[in-house]
Amino acid sequence: MTASQSKYRAWLVHFTAWAVIFGMPLFVTGPDRPLLSGGEYLRFLLIPLSFMVVFYTNYLGLIDRYLTTRRFGRFAGYNVLLIGAVMIGVHLLFRYVLPDTGHRPPMERTWQDALRFFAGNAVLYLLVVGAGVAIRMTGGWYRAEAARQELEHSRTEAELQNLKSQLNPHFLFNTFNNIYSLIQIDVDRAQRSVHELSSLLRYVLYESSRPTVPLKAEVEFLRDYIELMRIRQPRHVRVFVSLPEEPSPTPVAPLLFISLVENAFKHGVSNEKPSYVTIDIHEEGRRLVCRIRNSCFPKSGDSDRSGSGIGLTNLSKRLEMIYPGRYTFEYGQAGDAYQALLCIELPDE
Numbered sequence: 001m002t003a004s005q006s007k008y009r010a011w012l013v014h015f016t017a018w019a020v021i022f023g024m025p026l027f028v029t030g031p032d033r034p035l036l037s038g039g040e041y042l043r044f045l046l047i048p049l050s051f052m053v054v055f056y057t058n059y060l061g062l063i064d065r066y067l068t069t070r071r072f073g074r075f076a077g078y079n080v081l082l083i084g085a086v087m088i089g090v091h092l093l094f095r096y097v098l099p100d101t102g103h104r105p106p107m108e109r110t111w112q113d114a115l116r117f118f119a120g121n122a123v124l125y126l127l128v129v130g131a132g133v134a135i136r137m138t139g140g141w142y143r144a145e146a147a148r149q150e151l152e153h154s155r156t157e158a159e160l161q162n163l164k165s166q167l168n169p170h171f172l173f174n175t176f177n178n179i180y181s182l183i184q185i186d187v188d189r190a191q192r193s194v195h196e197l198s199s200l201l202r203y204v205l206y207e208s209s210r211p212t213v214p215l216k217a218e219v220e221f222l223r224d225y226i227e228l229m230r231i232r233q234p235r236h237v238r239v240f241v242s243l244p245e246e247p248s249p250t251p252v253a254p255l256l257f258i259s260l261v262e263n264a265f266k267h268g269v270s271n272e273k274p275s276y277v278t279i280d281i282h283e284e285g286r287r288l289v290c291r292i293r294n295s296c297f298p299k300s301g302d303s304d305r306s307g308s309g310i311g312l313t314n315l316s317k318r319l320e321m322i323y324p325g326r327y328t329f330e331y332g333q334a335g336d337a338y339q340a341l342l343c344i345e346l347p348d349e
Contacts, residue, residue, distance in 0.1 A: 021048045058132040083125040212251035219247045238276040253322045259315045268294025293339040
């Protein structure tokens with residue numbers, strides 16, 4: 001809800017509340033309570049109108065000017081003057097402008113009775129002031145909370161875009177390394193791979209700018225990337241891949257799994273020793289499961305210039321921002337293997 005919509009809704013509530021108050025005489029009629037005459041209704045209107053004066057003088061002026069700035073003495077003093085002036089004005093209007101035209105005999109009041117009468121009315125006006133304070137302060141709290149949430153959302157979006165801007169160069173760096181290695185092995189296959197790379201780059205540079213993409217598109221992107229990785233692996237490296245043949249159109253955040261796949265090939269493959277990479281991504285009802293296991297040949301900081309350490313850090317941050325409380329992410333070395341397990345609770349379609 002925008003600020004203008006929220007303001008319009010608040011004033012609509014005000015209008016409805018006052019309409020009910022002003023229309024009360026119309027709802028309490030009966031055999032023993034006839035409908036008020038015009039003069040009697042005008043006398044009745046003086047009370048809610050005086051309440052409105054006290055309420056909106058506080059709501060639109062005194063609360064923001066004195067109460068929220070902690071000038072409590074002035075706030076109390078101005079309200080004493082306001083309530084006194086309103087009570088005197090209502091009394092004069094009742095006595096000289098709209099006198100009671102009924103045939104009820106006038107009541108003789110002592111000064112104690114008059115004092116109790118004015119004190120009772122003052123309590124009513126103080127309750128009106130209290131209602132104005134409560135409504136104004138509550139509305140201010142909601143506006144401040146909405147502004148805080150909007151600021152937090154903007155900050156999260158900015159941070160997420162920053163993470164994506166780091167991820168794209170990271171992905172490109174690793175992919176071009178693969179192409180460079182392939183050129184040294186097979187030029188023809190390297191040329192075909194450049195063509196395949198163009199579709200990957202299109203996805204990374206354009207599709208990944210969207211908040212979500214269909215799961216099918218993300219799976220196809222991973223399939224192409226894995227095929228690109230296969231062609232540069234030595235013969236003794238076994239690659240097992242299980243991806244959904246017909247993935248659902250469920251929207252997911254783009255480039256969620258690429259960091260895990262990259263790390264599996266980078267740190268799970270040896271040029272001399274038997275190695276393996278197992279990639280399994282599938283849907284279990286409304287859960288998306290990614291399980292990756294590979295042999296463990298971690299690169300040292302000096303030999304690994306790919307920046308792969310950025311990937312897992314960024315992935316953890318993105319998951320926390322996009323799927324807070326709706327994912328589990330575990331990774332680490334288990335014996336002579338390294339494994340990662342990511343489970344995401346997908347929203348209902």
